[in-house]
Amino acid sequence: MSSTALSADHPTSLSIPLDADDPVAEAARTEEMQVVTGDIDEQHSRLADSDVASVAAVPLVSGESLYGVLTVYADSDDVFDPREQAVLGTIGRATAAAIDARETSRLLTADNVTELELQVTDPDVFYIDVASELGCSMEYGGSVPDGEETVMFFLVETDDPSAVCAVAADHPQVSGVSHVSTADSSALFEFTVSDPPVVSVVADRGAQTGDILVEPGKATVTVTLPASMETRSVVEQVRSQYPETELLSVRERDEPPVSRQAFIANVEERLTNRQLTALRKGFLGGFFDWPRDVSGEQLAESMDICPSTFHQHLRAGERKLLEEVFENW
Numbered sequence: 124m125s126s127t128a129l130s131a132d133h134p135t136s137l138s139i140p141l142d143a144d145d146p147v148a149e150a151a152r153t154e155e156m157q158v159v160t161g162d163i164d165e166q167h168s169r170l171a172d173s174d175v176a177s178v179a180a181v182p183l184v185s186g187e188s189l190y191g192v193l194t195v196y197a198d199s200d201d202v203f204d205p206r207e208q209a210v211l212g213t214i215g216r217a218t219a220a221a222i223d224a225r226e227t228s229r230l231l232t233a234d235n236v237t238e239l240e241l242q243v244t245d246p247d248v249f250y251i252d253v254a255s256e257l258g259c260s261m262e263y264g265g266s267v268p269d270g271e272e273t274v275m276f277f278l279v280e281t282d283d284p285s286a287v288c289a290v291a292a293d294h295p296q297v298s299g300v301s302h303v304s305t306a307d308s309s310a311l312f313e314f315t316v317s318d319p320p321v322v323s324v325v326a327d328r329g330a331q332t333g334d335i336l337v338e339p340g341k342a343t344v345t346v347t348l349p350a351s352m353e354t355r356s357v358v359e360q361v362r363s364q365y366p367e368t369e370l371l372s373v374r375e376r377d378e379p380p381v382s383r384q385a386f387i388a389n390v391e392e393r394l395t396n397r398q399l400t401a402l403r404k405g406f407l408g409g410f411f412d413w414p415r416d417v418s419g420e421q422l423a424e425s426m427d428i429c430p431s432t433f434h435q436h437l438r439a440g441e442r443k444l445l446e447e448v449f450e451n452w
Contacts, residue, residue: 150180150192156212160200171196179203181215185223185327193218223329237354238333239346240372241321245365248320248342249296250277255339256290257281263335264311264407266319267400272298274400275314275322276407277337284310296320303425304408306416311408313425324364328357343371350375390447398440400426401433 139147145164146157160177168175177200181193193215197203203211246252254261264276279287284302291300291314299315321344322332330348337343348357354373362368391399404425409416423433 146178146180147192147194150182151189154182154184154189156181156208156215158203158208160203167194167196174198176200177203179208179211181211183215183219183222185216185219190219190222223327235350236347236376237350237352238374238376239348239354239357239370240374241344241346241358241361242341242369242371243321243344243361243365244341244367244369246340247296248365249291249294249314249316250275250320250335250337251340251342252294253279253287253290254337254342257283257286258339259287261335261337263332263337265403266322267396267403269315269396272315272317273319273323275316275319276303276403277312277314278309278407279312280308281310282308284312287312301425303404304417304421306409306412311404313404321361321365324361325357328352328360330357386447390444393443393447394440395436397426397436398443401436402440402444405437 139145141148141151146159150157157180158177159180163175163178167178173196175196175198177197179195179197181195183190183193193211195203195211243251246255250261250263253259260280262278264278266276267274281287284305287310288300288302291297291312296316296318297314298317299313301313303311303313305311321335321342325332325346325348328348329352330346333345333347335342335344346357348354354370358368358370394402401422404422405411408422410419410422419433419437420430423430426433428436
């Protein structure tokens, strides 16, 4: 952890170990504001180029990401009262949100990107547990927000959908699971979770999850991030939550003028959650195949809506998707 101050004549900086007995290090470790008065290490006075009587160390946290610590110095010990601490907390959150938004924007507008291939073997991840319990493979089909939770779609190689539902329902990460449709030996399932494993972790670093291919005991995850972003920080973020993570490969590739990420972001912004859900279920479930593997009535039932409402969501989603394609042709 480093801290820097700039004055007209004396730019100074110092390095503070994360395990140090220091308010800046403590704020980074706990991700909570630290206020210290009186007994201030003189290195902070040298950094501030003046006498320091109190320090407020404000962690810059957005989601699972710590972007740094905002350090504020004062020459008296009665400055950081509860009201001032509340103001500093608001400034810290706003700053972290702005940094997070900038990182996301960098991904959407990047001319070239880095693709990471990670192997996760943590048995606590629900889709790894399901694949291990049943000896099956699974393929990620995307996610859709559902209130405070998220619906994750997976195609599962199984001839016993009820077994998948039973195993997933017992997992603490899963609050709901349902079998949507079956085509050949592959069945589409939706899993409702409050915090999508791995997906939310990389999203909090401004990266995006592409493929998740799951086999018994492991999942291979493809993550996309701007080429300018530090690869190690994303890998360490995943490892902090899922220690049994291995970096398999790193690839650089160019993006077209309108990047894939920007196109997806534009589509998702135009679609409602219901329209996106209808499109995902229709595509993954085989509704657009010929002959169809699943009917509109079956998909409507899986969304707990009537068929006419399902087709309204589907048609509206199709139109918005086609508009986005042809407007950028």
